[in-house]
Amino acid sequence: MPLKPPYGPVGEAGPDTTAGSWAAFARAFRDPVQALPPPWADLFAPLRTGAVDDLVVIGQIGQSLDGRIATETGHSHYINGPAGIEHLHRLRALVDAVVVGVGTAIADDPQLTVRRCEGPHPARVVLDPKGRLAGSAKIFAADGVRRLVVTAADTRCAPPAGVEIVALPLEGGHIAPHDVLASLAERGLRRILIEGGADTVSRFLAAGCLDRLHVMVAPIILGSGRASFILPPVERADQALRVPMRTFRLDGETLFDCDLSAQRVPVGRAKIST
Ligand SMILES: NC(=O)c1ccc[n+]([C@@H]2O[C@H](COP(=O)([O-])OP(=O)(O)OC[C@H]3O[C@@H](n4cnc5c(N)ncnc54)[C@H](OP(=O)(O)O)[C@@H]3O)[C@@H](O)[C@H]2O)c1
Structure with a gap:
C-alpha cells in the first residue's frame, strides 16, 4: 500500500522523504526486539508497551473544532477527512481489540475492520x-x-x-471500565482501542482507564450536537x-x-503478550 501523506509536526508542510512502509512498521510494532522505523515511530511508539502495566489502552475521538463528535441526530459520517479516517484504521491495525459502546454499534453499524491500510483486523468488542x-x-x-x-x-x-x-457485574448501573479491561486481558487482549462513542470513551477517561487519548480535530464547526467528553462537572477551569x-x-x-x-489505574497482566 503506498504511503499516504505523512504525519508532520504542526506547522511543518510537505512530504516526509524518510517515510518507510506502513506494512513494515505494523509488523515491527508487534516484534519487541525490532526498532521502529520512521516516520511512524514518533507517534505510535508509546502504544507499543504499557507505561503502567501490561496493557495499553488508547481512546480515540474524531471531533469538530467546537468539540462535537456528531450532530444532534447522531450523524457523524464523516466529521474527519480521509487522513483522519486512515489514522483510525492505523490504530485498529496496531491493537488486539477495538471496543465500542452499543450506541455507536446501533447508530453507525460499523465493521471495525482495517481497510485503509495494511494490518490485521483486531477483535471486535x-x-x-x-x-x-x-x-x-x-x-x-x-x-x-x-x-x-x-x-x-x-x-x-x-x-x-x-x-x-463476557458477563460482568454492574456498579452504580454501569460496568466498571477497569473490569472490562481486566476481562479482555484475561482473554489475551492487551492493546485495546476504545473507539467510541463519547459516552464510552468518557467513562474510560473518568475511570482512569486510558493510557493515551487521540483527539483528531477537523476544521469544521458544527455549532450544535453531541459533545466529545462528558465528565463529572468541575466548578473552576483550573480544576479541569x-x-x-x-x-x-x-x-x-x-x-x-x-x-x-499519570492518571491510569493499574489493571494487571494479559495472558498473552505479543
Ligand atoms: N466522531 C467519533 O470519533 C465517533 C466515534 C464513535 C461514535 N461516534 C458517534 O457517537 C454516537 C454514539 O455515541 P454515544 O456516546 O451516544 O454512545 P456509545 O458510547 O457508543 O454507547 C453508549 C452505550 O454503550 C453502553 N456502555 C458504554 N460503556 C458502558 C459501561 N462502562 N457500562 C455499561 N454500559 C456501557 C451503554 O449502553 P446502554 O444504553 O444499553 O446502557 C451506553 O449507553 C453516534 O452518533 C456515533 O456516530 C462518533
Missing part, C-alpha cells in the same frame, strides 16, 4: 449491558475475527454463534483535567496525542 444489539450487526459478522459482547451479569444475551459473552500532549498534522486535520498514563 461491543459494550452492551442490556443486550440491545441485533444479531445482524456488522460487528457480529462471522468473518474469522474474534467477536465479544460485554454485558451485565443478569442480562440474558443471545448474540450469534461464535460471539464470546490537564494532560501532557503532542500535536501532529494530518493533511488539514490536527491530531492531539494526550498522555494519560
Whole structure:
C-alpha cells in the first residue's frame, strides 16, 4: 500500500522523504526486539508497551473544532477527512481489540475492520449491558475475527454463534471500565482501542482507564450536537483535567496525542503478550 501523506509536526508542510512502509512498521510494532522505523515511530511508539502495566489502552475521538463528535441526530459520517479516517484504521491495525459502546454499534453499524491500510483486523468488542444489539450487526459478522459482547451479569444475551459473552457485574448501573479491561486481558487482549462513542470513551477517561487519548480535530464547526467528553462537572477551569500532549498534522486535520498514563489505574497482566 503506498504511503499516504505523512504525519508532520504542526506547522511543518510537505512530504516526509524518510517515510518507510506502513506494512513494515505494523509488523515491527508487534516484534519487541525490532526498532521502529520512521516516520511512524514518533507517534505510535508509546502504544507499543504499557507505561503502567501490561496493557495499553488508547481512546480515540474524531471531533469538530467546537468539540462535537456528531450532530444532534447522531450523524457523524464523516466529521474527519480521509487522513483522519486512515489514522483510525492505523490504530485498529496496531491493537488486539477495538471496543465500542452499543450506541455507536446501533447508530453507525460499523465493521471495525482495517481497510485503509495494511494490518490485521483486531477483535471486535461491543459494550452492551442490556443486550440491545441485533444479531445482524456488522460487528457480529462471522468473518474469522474474534467477536465479544460485554454485558451485565443478569442480562440474558443471545448474540450469534461464535460471539464470546463476557458477563460482568454492574456498579452504580454501569460496568466498571477497569473490569472490562481486566476481562479482555484475561482473554489475551492487551492493546485495546476504545473507539467510541463519547459516552464510552468518557467513562474510560473518568475511570482512569486510558493510557493515551487521540483527539483528531477537523476544521469544521458544527455549532450544535453531541459533545466529545462528558465528565463529572468541575466548578473552576483550573480544576479541569490537564494532560501532557503532542500535536501532529494530518493533511488539514490536527491530531492531539494526550498522555494519560499519570492518571491510569493499574489493571494487571494479559495472558498473552505479543
Ligand atoms: N466522531 C467519533 O470519533 C465517533 C466515534 C464513535 C461514535 N461516534 C458517534 O457517537 C454516537 C454514539 O455515541 P454515544 O456516546 O451516544 O454512545 P456509545 O458510547 O457508543 O454507547 C453508549 C452505550 O454503550 C453502553 N456502555 C458504554 N460503556 C458502558 C459501561 N462502562 N457500562 C455499561 N454500559 C456501557 C451503554 O449502553 P446502554 O444504553 O444499553 O446502557 C451506553 O449507553 C453516534 O452518533 C456515533 O456516530 C462518533
